[in-house]
Amino acid sequence: MLTTQPRLRARRPSPTTVEYTVSTTPTPTVALRLLFGLTILLRLTLGIAALLLLYSKWALSPLATPIAESTTASAPALFTNEFIWYTIHHIHSSPLGELATELAERTPLVLLLPSALVVLYAIFLRMHTTESLLVLRGLGIQTSTSANTYLSTATTRFIPTEKIQDIFVNEAFKGFEVRYYLVVVVEGEEDVVVVFPSLLPRRQIVETVWRGVRGCLYEPEMSGKR
Amino acid sequence: MPYNIAMVSDFFFPQPGGIESHIYQLSTKLIDQxxxxxxxxxxxxxxxxxxxxxxGLKVxxxxFLVMFRxxxxxxxxxxxxxxxxxxxxxxxxxxxxxxTMSSFTHEAILHARTMGLRAVFTDHSLFGFADAGSILTNKLLKFTLSDVDHVICVSHTCKENTVLRASLDPLMVSVIPNAVVAENFRPLSHPGYTADGTAQASGQHNPIPQQVLGPNDTITIVVISRLFYNKGTDLLIAAIPRIIALHPNVRFIIAGSGPKAIDLEQMLERNVLQDRVEMLGPVRHEEVRDVMVRGHIYLHPSLTEAFGTVIVEAASCGLYVVCTQVGGIPEVLPAHMTVFAKPEEDDLVAATGKAIAALRANKVRTEKFHDQVKMMYSWYDVAQRTERVYDGISGALSEADFYGFDAANASSWSASRGRAGVQSFALIDRLKRYYGCGIWAGKLFCLCVVIDYLLFILLEFVAPRxxxxxxRNWPKKMVNGEKNGEKNGRERSREMRRDTT
Structure with missing residues (x-):
């Protein structure tokens, strides 16, 4: 429901530029936006819970230094280090914090630490994959693949026109099926560059993109051959 | 009616071999159809x-993991x-x-039947019944062929063999021989072909003059085979010294490689025959013709052979053929092109002697062989006969047309047959066919089929259609109505418009 089959969107800011984006993002509706908001809340809650558990475990260990009484007495000014310690202390001593301490006491560290890390990784995972191909006549093409998590940025690759030998659609075995994919043959490179490598959209999309790229990348021939 | 056909085999190019080129030639001709x-x-x-x-043949x-040969x-x-x-x-x-030896083939036929597709099996080889390996292979063959729509064999001997091995109804086995591309195997004196495949005008009207052999002219005997036991290399090793001793003006050319090559070389050294026997080693298939045209007689000492395409190629090159009378070989060529021998040393020597004598007497018109072979064997013909099999199993031909009128009347000749002439896809009918394979094997096979069916249903969920x-189909060019209209119409109906960008 939150993701769809890969869908194609084309953007044409100028006659010599075109960007094809394939993504699994569905069309945003009010219900979907609310749902996304909810997932963000869920991620936040999960993240805070994981951190709290980790802190409780740390506080239980003999290595931990107890927070100085002076910082916990009254609320210090906002945006200071003391305020952070003050907040942590209050959360830790709240009923929720006590529950976390109890839970941390019962769970061995070998179990708690990996699962907390997995949760922390999972809340940063992107829900949708977006891959795009930007074609600039006379300059080249740029492929981009969205990152797995929110922590890193998209990987992009620019291929200048003079390095492009050919662009075509091919088929290959992938797992237990045969898929169509768009490839760019780059001069002087052993391997070809696969466009939309992680989504591998269906044939119709691949063909549309292929036509568009062929039409946009090269100047239309004046002799009228095609 | 055009079909979409998948040829499945473990054996295909780039590996050389008979099955490989059979699949390729048949596919090419079917595409032309x-x-x-x-x-x-x-x-x-x-x-x-x-x-x-x-x-546009797509491969x-x-x-997958490759195990053996x-x-x-x-x-x-x-x-x-x-x-x-x-x-x-x-x-x-x-x-x-x-x-038979390809596990891909067996699996594909099983899965195809599970998916509700028509399945045809072509058998290219003969097998024994007695040794452990054959028994196992035969059981596997019986499993696969329990539920297949039609079987094609390359010769009548092969048909007999397959029917016995897989306990088939002989009516569902057709014989369609291999063929040769005659243009690639023309004799030295042949004028050659023009680009469109017809013989050049000079050759068409003026018959090629007969080659006259004098009593002291050298006669060259060609042997091209893989040097394996089943190809009769031992027989060859025994026969060569005797033939050379009996006939002074005879030379041998032997091409091919294999485990028996060493024995052959030892024989040459023992008898000091290096000057009269030439060993060429392995030759590629496209060079076979160039070797063949250097000789007058082709010697084929094979011990078992389902069809023997190579003797057709030899005859097409204008060679007189001496061969052992085994397997499907006697069906392949007419009597005036061959001298048969029993697969034993004495008879092979005698037969070769007879062939040499006949050539010296100029009684054999070898220069006519090429055109005769060309009339007998063509892949176009093979493709048309295969097409008829496809028509028969898909129900385009009526049962009476396909199996003969007697078969259509006798209603009980094949158990659990569904619609007339067409194998039913119902799982229960299929299980009935497999169950008859043996006391234990039958149950095991049924289990396999049931699992296969469950897997099929699971796949429909996991990877929906x-x-x-x-x-996309390979774009076909429009033929500008020049040859026969029927063929063009068919091609036009399948015409894929090529998208222009």
């Missing part, structure tokens, strides 16, 4: 993925997901398997 043909085989080194050959080199390891069900994907994306209607892209 307007059908769509794809080939499914396993990946060879340096040959993986999806490839196109001449004429899927499925990445380029046959894959039999993993009954692991091939199914990818096979289903290929079959669905190419919209295949008929699955045509080749070769609508998520599989339908592959």
């Amino acid at each position: 307007g059908h769509k043909v794809i080939v499914i085989t396993h990946a060879y080194e340096g040959r993986t993925g999806v490839r196109y050959l001449t004429n 899927y080199h499925v990445p 380029s046959a894959t390891f039999p993993t009954v069900f692991s091939f199914f997901p990818i096979f289903r994907n290929i079959v669905l994306r190419e919209a295949i209607e008929i699955v045509h398997g080749h070769g 609508e998520n599989i892209d339908i592959a």
